[in-house]
Amino acid sequence: MPAPLQKIETNQALPDSVDTVVIGGGIVGAFAAYYLARRGLKVALLEKGRVGAEQSSRNWGWCRQQNRDARELPIATKSLELWERFAAETGEDTGFRRCGLLYLSNNEAELEGWARWRDFARTAGVTTHMLDSAQASERGRASGRVWKGGVFSPSDGTADPSQAAPAVARAIIALGGSVHQDCAARGIETTAGRLSAVVTEKGTIRTPVAIMAGGAWASSFCRQIGIRFPQASIRSSILSVSAGAADLPDALHTAEVSITRRGDGGHTLAISGRGRVDPTPQQFRFANQFLPMFLRRWRSLAPGSAQGWRSGHETLARWRLDAPTPMERMRILDPAPDRSTIALTHQRACALLPSLTKTSITAAWAGYIDSTPDGVPGIGEMDSVPGFILAAGFSGHGFGIGPGAGHVIADLVTGAAPLVDPRPYHPERFKGTAWGKVADF
Ligand SMILES: Cc1cc2nc3c(=O)[nH]c(=O)nc-3n(C[C@H](O)[C@H](O)[C@H](O)COP(=O)(O)OP(=O)(O)OC[C@H]3O[C@@H](n4cnc5c(N)ncnc54)[C@H](O)[C@@H]3O)c2cc1C
Numbered sequence: 001m002p003a004p005l006q007k008i009e010t011n012q013a014l015p016d017s018v019d020t021v022v023i024g025g026g027i028v029g030a031f032a033a034y035y036l037a038r039r040g041l042k043v044a045l046l047e048k049g050r051v052g053a054e055q056s057s058r059n060w061g062w063c064r065q066q067n068r069d070a071r072e073l074p075i076a077t078k079s080l081e082l083w084e085r086f087a088a089e090t091g092e093d094t095g096f097r098r099c100g101l102l103y104l105s106n107n108e109a110e111l112e113g114w115a116r117w118r119d120f121a122r123t124a125g126v127t128t129h130m131l132d133s134a135q136a137s138e139r140g141r142a143s144g145r146v147w148k149g150g151v152f153s154p155s156d157g158t159a160d161p162s163q164a165a166p167a168v169a170r171a172i173i174a175l176g177g178s179v180h181q182d183c184a185a186r187g188i189e190t191t192a193g194r195l196s197a198v199v200t201e202k203g204t205i206r207t208p209v210a211i212m213a214g215g216a217w218a219s220s221f222c223r224q225i226g227i228r229f230p231q232a233s234i235r236s237s238i239l240s241v242s243a244g245a246a247d248l249p250d251a252l253h254t255a256e257v258s259i260t261r262r263g264d265g266g267h268t269l270a271i272s273g274r275g276r277v278d279p280t281p282q283q284f285r286f287a288n289q290f291l292p293m294f295l296r297r298w299r300s301l302a303p304g305s306a307q308g309w310r311s312g313h314e315t316l317a318r319w320r321l322d323a324p325t326p327m328e329r330m331r332i333l334d335p336a337p338d339r340s341t342i343a344l345t346h347q348r349a350c351a352l353l354p355s356l357t358k359t360s361i362t363a364a365w366a367g368y369i370d371s372t373p374d375g376v377p378g379i380g381e382m383d384s385v386p387g388f389i390l391a392a393g394f395s396g397h398g399f400g401i402g403p404g405a406g407h408v409i410a411d412l413v414t415g416a417a418p419l420v421d422p423r424p425y426h427p428e429r430f431k432g433t434a435w436g437k438v439a440d441f
Contacts, residue, residue: 001363002334004162004240004264005057007050008169010179017206018042018178020413021198022213023185023221025051027399028391029213030168031406034086037177039414044205045172046198048184049331052165055215056399058238058367060260060268061161062251063400065126066101066153067117069439071376071424072397073124075404078419082403083159090174092167095160095263099250104131104140104150107255111149118151128153142248142353158251160263161399184327185210186319187224188388195387199321201328209413211389216313216333216370218392219282220326224318227382230286230430231393233314233368234275235304237337239345241359242266248353257348259356266362269349273300275369276338278308281316289373292434307335313368337366371395375439378427379408389413390427395439 018041022033025047033045045051063083065076083096105111111130118128129152131139136150169179180202188210189197197206212218219231243265250261253272260268277283283290294301308314312326313333319325342364350356372378372393379391391409398405404419411418 001365003058003365004363005050005052006163006166008166010051010169010173010181014180014183014200014203014205015042015044015178018044019207020209020211021046021185021205021207022211023198024213024215025165025169025179025181026054026056026213026215027052027165027168027402028394028405029211030165030172031403032211032213032391032409033172033177034168034175035407035410036413037172037175039410041414043172043177045169045177045179046183046185046200047179047181048327050181051169051179053332055367055369056165056402057161058365059161059399060238060258060270061095061158061399062101062156062260063096063159064101064153064156065121066103066128066151066156067114068397069376070120072401072439073121073126074420075401075408077124077126078407079401079404080155080157082407083157086168086171086403090171092171094164094167096157098155098157100152100154101156101251101253102139102150102152102249103253104136104147105255106148108148110255114151127155139249140252142355144354158260159399163263164399182331184325186325187321188385190385193386195385201324209387209389211391211409213391215392216368217327218370218390220313220315222390223316225385225388227384227390229378229390229392229427230289230373231370232283232286232290233308233370234301235278235308235335235338235366236270236275236369237341237364237366238268238270239342239364240266240268240362241356242362244359245353245355248355254352257345257352259349259353266359267356269345271341271345271348273297274341275300276302276304278304278306278335280308280314282314285316286373289430289434293371293373293375293438296438308368311335333368335366335368337364369396373430373434374437377405377425378430379405379422380426380428381412382427
């Protein structure tokens with residue numbers, strides 16, 4: 001069964017011209033279009049499949065500051081405020097709650113790392129509590145185990161991946177923006193070197209600005225217009241179980257397994273960081289740039305299958321604007337989950353939290369996590385194509401920081417004072433080396 005997702009009705013007829021076209025109806029594109037529409041701009045959001053159907057509905061739903069890299073902490077903090085504000089502004093429910101995140105460990109080195117992060121976070125005004133053994137064991141009492149220690153971050157939270165992007169899309173429509181599903185952007189047109197239109201499978205929209213928020217498809221799209229964006233995807237497998245397990249923490253991370261309460265009372269189970277590398281043409285192209293990341297993370301990665309090659313999101317092919325493209329052949333990137341990981345995750349979760357044995361598996365799925373070489377997203381206008389703004393490579397953190405990313409993008413488009421300093425995210429940095437810069441936590 002695929003990841004649960006709310007379905008929404010969207011606009012059919014394309015506008016002839018708008019102020020901004022946003023390509024990609026994941027959480028990042030949806031929030032970017034929402035903040036632009038709030039500022040009175042005429043916006044069209046294009047989604048080749050269903051809003052939210054790729055990474056944005058397949059994730060754990062964590063919206064966290066805890067253990068964030070210094071470059072991402074400011075946008076993570078602001079995003080938590082924006083998740084709350086969005087509900088107040090629109091009356092839409094993304095399932096966001098500041099439930100706090102709990103981390104438990106028996107590993108001294110891991111606990112020391114969390115304590116170092118706590119010290120750093122204090123300097124940024126973020127409060128997080130280290131737990132001694134008694135406190136950690138009490139908070140983790142559902143496991144019936146004694147823990148050496150842990151950390152609890154009370155101001156962090158979770159939102160519901162099955163309803164968040166659709167809720168934002170409804171808010172865009174309520175503000176007068178248009179949202180188009182089953183509508184792939186095939187490319188762009190330029191006039192005198194500036195972006196002047198977006199070409200879709202259903203027609204051309206004139207616009208001075210386009211935002212590429214296409215998640216795992218961003219690099220192959222950029223290649224069509226001569227932009228080199230190093231991006232690679234890891235297949236991560238995950239499952240959900242029914243309601244029925246009592247007294248579990250809302251969101252718990254351990255090295256063995258992590259769990260998250262879902263909006264329907266069930267839980268999502270996953271093993272942090274574990275993934276499969278499905279070889280693709282693009283991965284070979286950017287292999288050198290991803291070496292620092294790979295050396296850091298190789299212990300949790302395993303070789304994958306040919307499905308990544310077949311699905312076409314990381315193709316090196318050039319396509320025409322007047323014929324179907326790989327995006328139309330693969331409306332929703334829905335990789336097969338890794339069965340052995342699903343079985344291991346379920347087994348570990350039931351061993352850690354025995355009340356989960358009273359539940360049953362309701363769904364299992366996988367998602368391609370789109371990463372950059374340093375594990376920090378690429379957000380910024382590309383010098384070579386004025387008017388073209390890239391916003392992709394969210395490296396496993398994009399759901400939680402989706403509101404902040406969308407706000408920053410709207411700031412770039414309108415020239416408003418930015419929500420946070422956008423310079424650490426500018427894609428021009430990928431021209432340099434990633435050695436020594438891979439996100440720490
Ligand atoms: C298993 C898993 C667990 C995760 N856990 C977390 C977590 O707990 N917290 C967190 O913050 N992040 C998490 N992430 C990462 C997070 O889900 C992503 O970073 C985030 O959803 C990326 O959002 P996005 O909008 O950039 O991309 P996506 O959600 O992938 O959306 C991109 C959209 O663009 C569309 N598109 C692409 N090209 C075109 C085109 N040419 N025309 C029209 N449409 C196009 C696609 O169809 C897609 O719907 C997790 C990811 C996975 C897979």
